[in-house]
Amino acid sequence: MRVQAESARVLVTVKATPQPSTTYGDTSCVAGIRIDGAEPSWIRLYPIAFRWLDGESQFKKYDVIELEVRRRDADTRRESYSPTQDSWRVVQNLPPWKARHAVVGQLEPTTTCELMKAASADGSAPSLGLVYPTDIDRLEFEPHPAWSSEQLAKMQARIDKESTALIPMSGSIPSILKEPEFKVRYRYRCAFAGCDGHQGRILDWELTSLQNRLRFEHKDVRAGVTEKFLDQMFAPERRAGFYMGNFELAARRGKFSVLGVYWPRIAEAVLPQPTLF
Numbered sequence: 001m002r003v004q005a006e007s008a009r010v011l012v013t014v015k016a017t018p019q020p021s022t023t024y025g026d027t028s029c030v031a032g033i034r035i036d037g038a039e040p041s042w043i044r045l046y047p048i049a050f051r052w053l054d055g056e057s058q059f060k061k062y063d064v065i066e067l068e069v070r071r072r073d074a075d076t077r078r079e080s081y082s083p084t085q086d087s088w089r090v091v092q093n094l095p096p097w098k099a100r101h102a103v104v105g106q107l108e109p110t111t112t113c114e115l116m117k118a119a120s121a122d123g124s125a126p127s128l129g130l131v132y133p134t135d136i137d138r139l140e141f142e143p144h145p146a147w148s149s150e151q152l153a154k155m156q157a158r159i160d161k162e163s164t165a166l167i168p169m170s171g172s173i174p175s176i177l178k179e180p181e182f183k184v185r186y187r188y189r190c191a192f193a194g195c196d197g198h199q200g201r202i203l204d205w206e207l208t209s210l211q212n213r214l215r216f217e218h219k220d221v222r223a224g225v226t227e228k229f230l231d232q233m234f235a236p237e238r239r240a241g242f243y244m245g246n247f248e249l250a251a252r253r254g255k256f257s258v259l260g261v262y263w264p265r266i267a268e269a270v271l272p273q274p275t276l277f
Contacts, residue, residue, distance in 0.1 A: 005068045005084060009036040010043055011094065011103050012063050014243050014259040015050070017208040018177055020151040024049040024158060026177045028205065031079075031128055031245060031259060033103055035064070040106045042128040044079045044245070045069065051177070057086065061260075062100055064091040075248055077127040097264030104130065104262060105271045112200070112244060112256055113192035119246055120254035127253070130262060132241040137187035139230050140199070141222055144180050152176065180211045181221050184229070186242070186258055200242065200258040202229065233263040240264075 014031035021027040027047040034043040045067075050058060059065050067088035069081040094100045110129040118125035147155075155176050184202045189195045207229065214224040234240045240263040244256045 005070050007036070007066065008034055008043065008069045008081070009064065009066050009091070010034050010045070011100075012059060012061055012065060013104065013262070014245070015061055015205045016203045016245075016259055017180070017205040018051055020147065020154045020177065021047065021049075021158075022154050023047075024052075026051060026155055026158070029245075029259075031243065033107065035103060040103060042079045042107070042126070043069075043081060044077065044128060045081055045083045046072070048083060048085075057088070059088065059090050060093060062094045062096075064094065065089065066091055076123040077246070077248065077253075078124050079126075079128050080248075097268040101264055101269050102271065105269065109241065111190040111192040111195070112198050112242075113190055113195050115244060115246070115256055116254045119256075123253055125253075127246045128259075129244050130241050131190055131244050132239070133186075133188040134191050134195075135189055136230065136234055137189075137197070139226055140185045140187060141225075142183040142185070144183050147177075147179055178212060180208045181215060182211065182225070184225055200244070200256065202258045203245075204258070204260045206260070229261065233261045237265050237267075238263045239266045239269040 010032045012030060012032040014029075016029040016031075018026040018028045024047055026049070028050040030045040030048050030050075032043055032045070033040045065088045068084035070084070072080040072082050094103070107130055109132055110126070112131050115126060115129050115131070119127060159176070184207060186200045186202065187197065188200065189197050207225065210225060210228060211221050214221045240261055242258045243260040243262060245259045246253055246256045
């Protein structure tokens with residue numbers, strides 16, 4: 001990782017569900033759109049031990065944040081940076097959806113087929129993108145396995161040794177991360193001509209939070225997830241797309257997951273026209 005830091009302004013579009021981590025107990029990957037350059041560009045921020053932060057540090061999706069970042073040179077994905085912990089501050093939150101689309105809509109959409117092909121051939125190819133599927137077949141549910149003893153040990157070690165952790169903890173000590181009940185995937189086709197279809201696992205933290213809430217309320221998890229992530233997000237009046245991202249491991253660069261869903265109403269997914277004088 002580079003020693004030299006730089007300032008960045010980022011519109012947060014993705015907060016991936018936390019995963020067990022040896023160093024941090026559990027940590028999240030955040031992605032968004034960098035808006036401090038000549039034109040908007042994708043950026044990935046990792047690691048952020050989000051559950052360990054106090055309320056003032058826990059920014060939300062579609063917050064605009066300013067922070068200090070360093071390029072992760074060991075990660076050949078061009079968008080990957082490490083944030084300086086506790087360096088960020090929230091500038092504003094963009095409400096749905098016109099204000100958000102004024103930024104998101106400036107990025108050229110792509111297809112999953114194109115992302116996979118490019119990343120399989122070149123490790124520095126785009127690793128983040130916005131994909132508008134042409135159709136969604138269904139959601140698929142698979143029971144999520146319980147954390148392994150190794151994963152539990154990683155998280156417990158962070159709790160036991162929080163005073164010597166590499167990332168300062170400004171919040172209270174959270175409980176052991178609870179695994180979601182299901183792994184959930186979209187079956188869909190992208191807009192690439194001749195697309196045979198894709199299976200994209202949803203890694204959005206919103207999905208995990210929704211599953212936990214439905215379980216707590218003793219409601220049908222499958223039905224609740226389907227209603228939110230299929231019926232609502234892909235309703236006819238929406239122009240919904242996937243925030244797609246791939247993995248750091250070179251062997252899995254060609255595999256992309258759904259990091260989140262962008263689901264403005266069609267009428268709000270229109271960029272303002274320039275004023276003519």
